[in-house]
Structure formats: C-alpha cells, structure tokens
Amino acid sequence: MRQRLLATAIATALVAATAAACGAGDAADSKIHLSIATFGEFGYEDLLKQYQAEHPDIVITAHKVGQAAPHHQELFTKLAAGSGLDDVEAVEEGYLAQVLTKADKFNDLSKIGPADAGPDRWLPWKYDAGKSKDGKLIGYGTDIGPLAMCYRTDLLQQAGLPADADGVKALFASWQSYFAAGKTYAQKTGKAWFDTSTQIFNAMHNQHDVGYYDTNNTLVVSSNPDIKSDWDTVTQAIADKESAKLVSFSNEWQAGFKTGAFATTVCPAWMLGVVEQNSGPDNKGKWAVTDAFPNGGGNWGGSYLTVPLQSKHPKEAAALAAWLTAPAQQIKAFVAKGPFPSQVQALQAPELLNTTNAYFGGVKTGALYAEQAKKVAKAQYKGPQDGQIQDNVFAPALQAVEQGKSTADGWQQAVAGAEKAAK
Incomplete structure (x- = not known):
C-alpha cells in the first residue's frame, strides 16, 4: 500500500512507437525486445524513452496496472504456468517474501547484472532484503517508504498541545509518549488522535527485529512477545478512544482528512501526496510533518525490479533494471512521480535534499525523509505469508476490536487466523 494505490486506471502502453510497428515477434526485426511490468507510479515513462534513445538496438514494451494486487496475482499465475512473464517484473515489498520462496524462478542479478550495480549502491538494509536465504540477489531496489509522523497543527493547538516543530518532538519521542498525548487529546477534545489502529500497529510491528516469522520461516505470532505487547498497547489506545476507527484507504478514511476526524497519521514518504489529495486545498498549511517518529525510525513501502528466468534476454533485462535503479534515474523518477529513492548517492543529491513541500508549510521533506531512511538499521525478515497475515488477519482483528x-x-x-494462513 503506497501512493500507488491512488492510481485506478489499468493501462498497457507501448513506450516505443517502433514496437507497435514491428511487433515483438517480427523475425525480420533485428532489435532486442524487452518488456517491463510495473504498477502504480514508478516514474519510469520518460526514463524508458531515454533508455531506448541511448540504446537504439533496444525496444521496450511497458505494461502498467494501477494497483499492486492484480499485478502480483498475474505474476504468481504466470510463474506457476512457466510462461507469460515480462523480462523485468516489479515486486512490492509486501509480496517480496512470496517471491523469495520462488527464488529458483528468477535470475541472480549479482551474477548477470552490470558490475556497477553492486551492494554499495543501496542502503544496506534495502539491498539485503532483496536476497534469498541462500544469498541469491533477486531484485534491484527501487524506492522506499521511510517513516515520519504527520499531524494537524491547528487541532493540537486547540487541545493545548505543542504544535511547533520543536515542541512536538517530545510528543512523538516514543510510543509511550505518543499514546499518552493521544489520551490527553481525546479527553480534551472528544475526537480521535489517530486514523486507524492498523497503520499504527503495522508501524510498531515493523520496527522489531523479528516479526510474524523467524528466519527459519517458523510462524512466531503466539510466541513473539513484541507482537503481543504491540497488540495490548494499540488495543488500549482503542479503549481510550484514541482511534477514529477508520479503514485505511476507504472512502470514510479519505473523507476524514478533510473533516479533521483525527489529528495524526503515520507518514511514510509516499503518504504526503495521499494526505494532500484527501485533505484538499482548504487544509493547506494545517498539516505538518516531523522527523520525530516514535522509537526511532522504520520503513513502510518500496519495491524491487526482478528478472525472471523466463526472460529470453536476461542480461539485457538486468542492464535495464540496473540502469533504472541507478541514483541518477531514481532522482529523475522522484522528481517526476515522487517515489523516494533507496540509493545512497541519490539520498545525497541536491535535487532531493532541497525539495520542499508547500502544503506542509514549506518544510524540506526530501532532507527530512533522507535522514529518516538512515535511521533504519535493517529490514525485518518477512516470511512466506507475511503480507496476508498483516492485511487479511491482523487488520480485520484490530478492526473487530x-x-x-x-x-x-x-x-x-x-x-x-495467522496459523491458518501459514499452513
């Protein structure tokens, strides 16, 4: 779930006009035809045109769908069938664990990719998350979703809570201080502190070294004390009337931004656009974002580019994927569509660091999120059904409470539900 969820149209586009004229199967065509499948907004449209201009022997067909779910459903169907996959397939982090269990159906990019696409290109935790248990590099990292916190300055002020950049840091220093401030806010205003318990729980959960699975793919939901502790903390906040009890990305949730139904929301980098779109122009300047995130930092969101073994041109596909995920291209993608880069050099680029957001009071959001990305020590290991357990088990259970x-x-x-999903 990311900003990509806002894209609703399903589109299939041929990036090169020559592809339509020749057809990928034209035996008389001496060019190499590659295809790439993505979802939502990767910001690659102009980049693919640039790549073809720089590589006249390459013709690229781009397939793009609006949401992650149908894209990955098709990916797994074609993996099972043994045919039909694109040369480059995007994989969202929520589905990465399932893909890694099928590592034998993907190329090892550390072996077929360009030499300059080494591990030092990426943040260490981003690079490592793209590897299978036996060390095979399945995907090149594209974007990430470093966590910050968004809040309504006017609503905090009305509750007598600090709302300035320095004052809020104490409120968001830890989960204990966050929920304590929320209890005060709810008691003083009779309104909700946060939008939904599921997003709060997920953010807390992703900060732990061990999640729903251990590294042996053993389900540890009932035995991991951190999961139960998070559950108890969040459900107590529900009891304290801190939650607006909204379902993430529902119509009611979207409307809640405009009406001030809640004062805070977890804000990975891609969420800024979601907040602005849902809150509307009337609330410009009322929302702020802080780099003070409870218990440090975390990540929510991001994708990888993979090259399935089905590709007839794996080295050329790997070269394309490596080029798209190079710092220079990821900065261009960021400027075009907003996906936050995971490459070390890109996180130091002036184009990113000097990016401001007028809707959030002109704060340098690029620099803010670059610092948040550095706070992530490592990616939590995700087991085979991790995404299903998060979205289809814990979310409904929290909503039931x-x-x-x-x-x-x-x-x-x-x-x-977790035990059933893991079978």
Whole structure:
C-alpha cells in the first residue's frame, strides 16, 4: 500500500512507437525486445524513452496496472504456468517474501547484472532484503517508504498541545509518549488522535527485529512477545478512544482528512501526496510533518525490479533494471512521480535534499525523509505469508476490536487466523 494505490486506471502502453510497428515477434526485426511490468507510479515513462534513445538496438514494451494486487496475482499465475512473464517484473515489498520462496524462478542479478550495480549502491538494509536465504540477489531496489509522523497543527493547538516543530518532538519521542498525548487529546477534545489502529500497529510491528516469522520461516505470532505487547498497547489506545476507527484507504478514511476526524497519521514518504489529495486545498498549511517518529525510525513501502528466468534476454533485462535503479534515474523518477529513492548517492543529491513541500508549510521533506531512511538499521525478515497475515488477519482483528470485540477475543482471532494462513 503506497501512493500507488491512488492510481485506478489499468493501462498497457507501448513506450516505443517502433514496437507497435514491428511487433515483438517480427523475425525480420533485428532489435532486442524487452518488456517491463510495473504498477502504480514508478516514474519510469520518460526514463524508458531515454533508455531506448541511448540504446537504439533496444525496444521496450511497458505494461502498467494501477494497483499492486492484480499485478502480483498475474505474476504468481504466470510463474506457476512457466510462461507469460515480462523480462523485468516489479515486486512490492509486501509480496517480496512470496517471491523469495520462488527464488529458483528468477535470475541472480549479482551474477548477470552490470558490475556497477553492486551492494554499495543501496542502503544496506534495502539491498539485503532483496536476497534469498541462500544469498541469491533477486531484485534491484527501487524506492522506499521511510517513516515520519504527520499531524494537524491547528487541532493540537486547540487541545493545548505543542504544535511547533520543536515542541512536538517530545510528543512523538516514543510510543509511550505518543499514546499518552493521544489520551490527553481525546479527553480534551472528544475526537480521535489517530486514523486507524492498523497503520499504527503495522508501524510498531515493523520496527522489531523479528516479526510474524523467524528466519527459519517458523510462524512466531503466539510466541513473539513484541507482537503481543504491540497488540495490548494499540488495543488500549482503542479503549481510550484514541482511534477514529477508520479503514485505511476507504472512502470514510479519505473523507476524514478533510473533516479533521483525527489529528495524526503515520507518514511514510509516499503518504504526503495521499494526505494532500484527501485533505484538499482548504487544509493547506494545517498539516505538518516531523522527523520525530516514535522509537526511532522504520520503513513502510518500496519495491524491487526482478528478472525472471523466463526472460529470453536476461542480461539485457538486468542492464535495464540496473540502469533504472541507478541514483541518477531514481532522482529523475522522484522528481517526476515522487517515489523516494533507496540509493545512497541519490539520498545525497541536491535535487532531493532541497525539495520542499508547500502544503506542509514549506518544510524540506526530501532532507527530512533522507535522514529518516538512515535511521533504519535493517529490514525485518518477512516470511512466506507475511503480507496476508498483516492485511487479511491482523487488520480485520484490530478492526473487530474497534467495533466492540474484546481485546482477548480479538487476539485469539489474530492468532488463529495467522496459523491458518501459514499452513
């Protein structure tokens, strides 16, 4: 779930006009035909044209869908069938664990990719997350979603809470201080502190070294004390009336931004556009973003470019994927569509560091999120059904508690659901 979820149209586009004229299967055509499948907004449209201009022997066909789910459903279907995949396939982090269990169906990019696409190009945790358990590099990292916190300055002020850049740091220093401020806010205003318990829980959960699975792919939901602790903390906040009880990305959730239904929301880099679009021009300047995130930092979102073994031109496909994920190109993608780069040099680029956001009071959001990205020590290991457990098990269980189910019964629902999903 990222800014890409806002894209709704499903489009299939031929980037090169010559591809339409010749056709990828034209035996008389001596050019190398590559295809790339993405979803949402990677910011690659102009880059693919540039690549073809610089490589006249290459013709690229781009397939793009609006949302991640249908893209990955098709990817897994074609993997099972053994045919039909594109030369370069994008994989979102929520589906990466499932792809890594099928590492034998993908090329090892550390072996077929260009020499300059080494591990020092990326933040270490981003690079490492793209490797299978046996060390095979499945994907080149594209973007990331370093975490910050967005808040309504006017609503905090009305509750008598600090709302200036320095004052809010104490409120967001830890989860304990965050929920304490939320309890005060709810008591003083009768309104919700945050939008939905699921996003808060996910942010907390992703900060732990061990998540739903250990590195042996053993489900540890019932035995990992951090998961139960997060559950107890978030459900207590629900009981304290801190949650607006909204379903993420629902119509009601989107409307809540305009009406001031909540005062804070977890803000990975891609969320800024979501906040602005849903809040509308009337709320410009009321939202702010702070680099003070409870218990440090974290990441939510990001993707990889892979090269399936089905590709007839794996080295050429790897070269394209490496070029697209080079710092210079990722900065261009960031400027074009906003995906936040994961490359070390890109995080130092003036084009990123000097980027400001007028909607959020002119703060240098590029520099802010670049610093947040550096706070992530390593990516949490994701087991085979990690994404399903997050979205289809814990989210419904938390929502059930928000609708009146007891905390204990909700926890049993989550544990049983996770065990079923993991079978």
